[in-house]
Amino acid sequence: xxxxxxxxxxxxxxxxxxxxxxxxxxxxxxxxxxxxxxxxxxxxxxxxxxxxxxxxxxxxxxxxxxxxxxxxxxxxxxxxxxxxxxxxxxxxxxxxxxxxxxxxxxxxxxxxxxxxxxxxxxxxxxxxxxxxxxxxxxxxxxxxxxxxxxxxxxxxxxxxxxxxxxxxxxxxxxxxxxxxxxxxxxxxxxxxxxxxxxxxxxxxxxxxxxxxxxxxxxxxxxxxxxxxxxxxxxxxxxxxxxxxxxxxxxxxxxxxxxxxxxxxxxxxxxxxxxxxxxxxxxxxxxxxxxxxxxxxxxxxxxxxxxxxxxxxxxxxxxxxxxxxxxxxxxxxxxxxxxxxxxxxxxxxxxxxxxxxxxxxxxxxxxxxxxxxxxxxxxxxxxxxxxxxxxxxxxxxxxxxxxxxxxxxxxxxxxxxxxxxxxxxxxxxxxxxxxxxxxxxxxxxxxxxxxxxxxxxxxxxxxxxxxxxxxxxxxxxxxxxxxxxxxxxxxxx
Amino acid sequence: xxxxxxxxxxxxxxxxxxxxxxxxxxxxxxxxxxxxxxxxxxxxxxxxxxxxxxxxxxxxxxxxxxxxxxxxxxxxxxxxxxxxxxxxxxxxxxxxxxxxxxxxxxxxxxxxxxxxxxxxxxxxxxxxxxxxxxxxxxxxxxxxxxxxxxxxxxxxxxxxxxxxxxxxxxxxxxxxxxxxxxxxxxxxxxxxxxxxxxxxxxxxxxxxxxxxxxxx
Numbered sequence: 236x237x238x239x240x241x242x243x244x245x246x247x248x249x250x251x252x253x254x255x256x257x258x259x260x261x262x263x264x265x266x267x268x269x270x271x272x273x274x275x276x277x278x279x280x281x282x283x284x285x286x287x288x289x290x291x292x293x294x295x296x297x298x299x300x301x302x303x304x305x306x307x308x309x310x311x312x313x314x315x316x317x318x319x320x321x322x323x324x325x326x327x328x329x330x331x332x333x334x335x336x337x338x339x340x341x342x343x344x345x346x347x348x349x350x351x352x353x354x355x356x357x358x359x360x361x362x363x364x365x366x367x368x369x370x371x372x373x374x375x376x377x378x379x380x381x382x383x384x385x386x387x388x389x390x391x392x393x394x395x396x397x398x399x400x401x402x403x404x405x406x407x408x409x410x411x412x413x414x415x416x417x418x419x420x421x422x423x424x425x426x427x428x429x430x431x432x433x434x435x436x437x438x439x440x441x442x443x444x445x446x447x448x449x450x451x452x453x454x455x456x457x458x459x460x461x462x463x464x465x466x467x468x469x470x471x472x473x474x475x476x477x478x479x480x481x482x483x484x485x486x487x488x489x490x491x492x493x494x495x496x497x498x499x500x501x502x503x504x505x506x507x508x509x510x511x512x513x514x515x516x517x518x519x520x521x522x523x524x525x526x527x528x529x530x531x532x533x534x535x536x537x538x539x540x541x542x543x544x545x546x547x548x549x550x551x552x553x554x555x556x557x558x559x560x561x562x563x564x565x566x567x568x569x570x571x572x573x574x575x576x577x578x579x580x581x582x583x584x585x586x587x588x589x590x591x592x593x594x595x596x597x598x599x600x601x602x603x604x605x606x607x608x609x610x611x612x613x614x615x616x617x618x619x620x621x622x623x624x625x626x627x628x629x630x631x632x633x634x635x636x637x638x639x640x641x642x643x644x645x646x647x648x649x650x651x652x653x654x655x656x657x658x659x660x661x662x663x664x665x666x667x668x669x670x671x672x673x674x675x676x677x678x679x680x681x682x683x684x685x686x687x688x689x690x691x692x693x694x695x696x697x698x699x700x701x702x703x704x705x706x707x708x709x710x711x712x713x714x715x716x717x718x719x720x721x722x723x724x725x726x727x
Numbered sequence: 728x729x730x731x732x733x734x735x736x737x738x739x740x741x742x743x744x745x746x747x748x749x750x751x752x753x754x755x756x757x758x759x760x761x762x763x764x765x766x767x768x769x770x771x772x773x774x775x776x777x778x779x780x781x782x783x784x785x786x787x788x789x790x791x792x793x794x795x796x797x798x799x800x801x802x803x804x805x806x807x808x809x810x811x812x813x814x815x816x817x818x819x820x821x822x823x824x825x826x827x828x829x830x831x832x833x834x835x836x837x838x839x840x841x842x843x844x845x846x847x848x849x850x851x852x853x854x855x856x857x858x859x860x861x862x863x864x865x866x867x868x869x870x871x872x873x874x875x876x877x878x879x880x881x882x883x884x885x886x887x888x889x890x891x892x893x894x895x896x897x898x899x900x901x902x903x904x905x906x907x908x909x910x911x912x913x914x915x916x917x918x919x920x921x922x923x924x925x926x927x928x929x930x931x932x933x934x935x936x937x938x939x940x941x942x943x
Contacts, residue, residue, distance in 0.1 A: 286848065289872070289880045296886035300848075301795020363793035369845055397731055409734070416738055424750060429840060435757035436835035440843040442750055489738060493745030502809025503843055504830045506753055513749075575810040579801055579847050643846075650847060653814040657850045658878050664848070665880070 250609075253329045256336040258610045262693050263346050264322035265603055269686045271314025271353070272596075276682050278307035279635075280675035286668045297361055305365055305372040306357050312370060312450065313353045313381070316591065319599040320458040321346070321388055324411045326606050327465055328392045331408050332399035336391065345387040352381045368440075370447045371425055378426040382419060389415040406481040410461035413489055417453045421446055441497050441505045448496030448513075451590045452488065452520060456558065459598035460484075460527055463551045466605055467531050470548045471541060476533035484526030491519040498569035501578055514569035517562070524562040528555050544706040546621045550601030553629060557593030564589060564640075576651055581664065581671075582643025585636045592632040592678075600628070600685070607689070608704060613697030615705035620684045622707045627681030635674035642667035757832055784837050787926020790919045791842060794884060801844030801851045802932070804829045817858040818851050820933025827933060834932040849881055856930040863900065865924040866916050870902040887920035 282303040285291050292298035329336055336342070356373030359365060364374040373381070392415055396408055425446035429439045468475050475481055497505070498513030531552065535541070542549045564586045567573045577583070604621065608614050615621060642664040649660035691697060698705060791797065804812045804819045806829040813819045819827040830853050835841040844851075859865065867874060870888055872881040888902065893911040897904055901913040916924070 285882060286880055289882050293883050293885065299794065299882035299884065301798050301882070304798050305795055360795075365793060365795065366840075367792035367795050367797040367842060368840065369798075393731075402730070404734075412731075412734065413738055416735065417742060420742060420746075424746065428750065428754065432839075433758070434754060435832055436838040436841035437832045437843070438750075438754045438757050439839075440841045441753075445749060486741075489741045493742050494749065497749060499845075500803070500843060502805030502829070503803050504832050504834060504841070506757070509749060509753060516745075571809065575805070575808075578810075579803075579844065581846055581848075583845065646847065650815070651811045653811040653816070657815070658876065661848070661880055662878060 249333060250330065253333070253335050254326075254610045256339060257326055257329055258339075260336065260339050260342040260346065261322045261326060261606065261610055263343050264318045264325075265607065266686075266689060266693055267346070267350050268315045268318035268322065269682070269689050271310050271318070273679070273682050273686055275307050275310040275315055276675055276679035278303055278310065280672055280679055282307050283668055283672035283675055287665060287672065297363070301367075302361055302363075302365065305367070305369070306360050308370065309360065309372050310353070310357055311591065313356065313373075314350075316455055316595060316599075317385075318346070318349065319596075319603065320414070320455060321349075323462050323599060323602040323606065324389075324392055324414070324458050326602075326610075327407050327461055328395045328411055331405050331465070332395045333401065334395040334399060336395070338391070342388065342391055345384055348384040349381075349388065352377060352384055356381070366429075368429060368443050370450060371429065371443060375426065375430045378422070378430075382422055385418060385422075389418075405464070406475070406478070406485055407461035407464045409485055410457035410464070413485075414454050414457040414461075417449065421449045421454070437504045441500060441503070441509060444499040445496035445513075447587070448499075448517075449492060451587065451595075452495065453492040455591065455595045457488070459554055459558070459595045459602075460488075460523075462598055462602040463527065463531065463555055466547045466551045466601055467534050469605070470545045471535050471538045473534055473538070476530050476536075480526050480530050484523040484530065487519065487526070488523035491516045491522070495520065495565075498574070499578065499583065501569075501571065501574045510569075514566075514571075514574075517565050517569045520562045521559075521566065524559040528559045531555050544708055546615070546618075546625070546705070546707055547601045547605035549625060549707060550597050550604065552601075553625075554594045554596075554598030554601060557589055557597060557632075561586065561590035561594050576647035577640070577643045578647075580643035580646040580650075581639045581668070582647070585639025585643065588632065588639065589636045592628075593636065597628060597632070600624070603689070607692050608697065611692050611695050611697065613692065613695055613699050614702075615688055616691050616697050617688065618705045618707050620688055621705065624681045624685050624688075625707070627677045627684075631674050631676075631678035631681060634677065635671055638667040638670040638674060642671070781837075781929040783922045783925030783929060785839060786922040787924075787929075788838060788840070788842070790887075790923040791926060792840075793919075794887075794923075797842040797844050799844075799846065799848035799881070800842075801847055802830070802841065802853050802930070803843045804851065804853050804932070812851065815851075818854060820854045820931070821857055826935060828936070830932050831936065833937070834934070849879075852927065852930055853932040854930065856928050857933070860928065862924050862928060865927055866900055866902050866920065869916075869920060869923070870914065884920075887917055887923065888914050889917050890914050 282300055285300045285303065325336070356377045359374035359377065360372050365372045366375065392411060396412060425442055428434065428442045464475060464481060494516030495513050497509040498517060501510040501514070503510065532539070535552070542552045568577050568583060568586055604615065645663035645667060646660045649655050649663055650657070807813050813827065813829060819829065821827060864875065868876065869884045871883055872879040890905070890912045893904065893913050897913050898915050901915050903914040905912050905914070
């Protein structure tokens with residue numbers, strides 16, 4: 236990893252060439268992802284609103300919670316998360332494998348196909364072809380196309396790794412490979428099992444819950460962790476504190492994630508040992524979470540305050556902490572005493588959101604703030620807007636997760652008290668669900684500022700002075716900016 | 728970890744274990760239990776009725792899925808160790824006949840997918856067929872939930888209804904009658920609504936546990 240010395244000139248030229256080769260595909264993935272994110276935030280807001288004002292869209296058929304919510308969720312996962320992940324994974328893999336992307340055009344075409352497939356999938360939900368299977372809501376005919384499009388995108392990532400000149404591999408590369416290897420497997424498994432004729436109907440729901448958990452922890456999480464392991468050392472100019480710990484974190488994630496997920500149906504009509512195994516496995520996920528957070532804190536030791544200045548570092552660090560929080564909350568809801576109250580309420584969605592938004596999305600923001608200036612050759616226009624983006628996102632996701640968990644507690648306690656009318660559970664949950672709408676509103680605002688800045692960067696209207704990277708606050712004396720300054724000199 | 732092959736082999740090993748144990752094995756096992764049960768039907772007494780033959784099981788589930796019902800309603804009753812579902816009046820089946828119980832895998836025989844659900848913004852529907860036996864109630868409720876259940880947050884499903892001129896008497900199933908330019912129109916359920924209501928009326932997951940299953 237980088238040290239505090241200036242990189243060799245050859246290195247700088249190679250990096251500049253890599254970044255140039257990736258410019259169009261990455262900007263395509265990032266902007267379309269950001270677009271989906273804005274749509275998803277809007278629908279998160281609207282669907283939360285319909286829980287409070289159910290007659291909101293009475294005149295408009297199809298705009299019911301049962302369709303808006305899955306569209307919001309699938310836009311978040313397949314529109315935003317997967318595409319942001321493609322961009323970040325491509326860049327990390329190219330830089331770490333020191334390979335130039337050979338065929339940007341094919342990648343952009345594959346990206347268009349992906350967006351088209353997601354659009355058709357979301358429309359299929361809107362017009363009643365949805366499946367009501369969380370995270371697998373698209374009409375089943377869409378699955379093969381989505382998978383082919385996925386493979387035609389990630390094949391370039393694997394290709395760059397396979398043809399790398401150095402034979403060693405950094406932990407970020409392992410994370411990315413694990414992610415791109417696991418997605419086709421779980422996606423095929425889930426769709427194959429669920430859409431087959433025959434088979435036990437209850438196992439299909441169990442497989443669905445397994446799929447969600449694996450999507451979060453083994454498809455999305457590794458890309459964010461890979462990005463963190465790159466960003467934190469780069470920005471602080473320090474090597475990873477303990478490479479052994481990084482490896483332990485990686486392999487424990489790989490070993491245990493596959494077992495998680497079915498704890499979502501504790502007491503469900505599936506063999507009781509399935510949720511038990513899932514609950515136990517989710518406890519073991521604390522190992523990778525603790526390993527990552529400890530490793531990052533130690534890497535940043537003495538420079539922890541830099542998270543106040545570097546947008547990438549701040550978002551990534553927030554993300555890693557949220558990873559630990561998300562895993563810990565998931566452990567809690569997977570245990571019997573907590574789960575019997577909180578499962579089958581809003582709480583599970585809130586806990587998932589800590590992982591998808593608090594962890595994955597925030598880390599992706601950090602990575603995008605890090606990557607985009609390097610591929611377009613100018614700096615983010617406004618540090619204050621980045622600060623706004625951070626705080627509104629952080630408070631937004633914090634509020635949403637907290638209110639969904641509180642709503643879950645309120646609902647769960649009434650349901651547990653079986654003499655109370657069920658409608659009381661609805662009434663008790665309602666104030667929190669109103670607050671949920673406010674949370675999505677905050678997030679929507681923050682994402683508007685994000686997409687506006689990203690748009691300016693795409694048309695290369697960023698800052699071009701010699702001040703160095705755009706920071707959240709005015710930079711401290713010892714802030715490390717050598718790498719970027721020299722890279723820009725090489726690009727010029 | 729210097730080359731791709733051993734890394735991928737290790738990765739595959741880590742993935743294939745849970746895949747076999749959590750998915751392939753229990754799926755095969757449950758499938759065989761379900762088939763055996765269906766086969767042993769003759770041996771059991773008449774009360775071991777299977778829900779698989781009930782009408783609208785597939786077409787109704789399709790409408791249930793299209794409208795995202797599963798995002799607010801569950802179809803699973805947890806045993807007493809995992810919540811109080813069993814004790815909630817009307818949720819777990821015919822208490823008076825001693826048939827109330829948690830849901831079991833064979834309750835979902837014949838369904839393409841078990842809509843166990845994710846959260847309870849609305850009540851559990853496992854035994855709604857026992858709780859509400861009046862189709863008209865369901866039509867009124869789907870058309871205007873708050874007219875039937877005060878404080879409900881269920882959306883109105885106008886897309887499941889169609890307006891037609893009243894010919895002769897107002898249809899029995901009409902949920903509303905409106906005057907437009909002097910002529911009378913009635914709002915009646917579409918085929919989808921009928922399938923959905925048929926599906927809900929048949930939702931009875933409290934059949935007596937068949938001997939062949941109870942023995943296991």
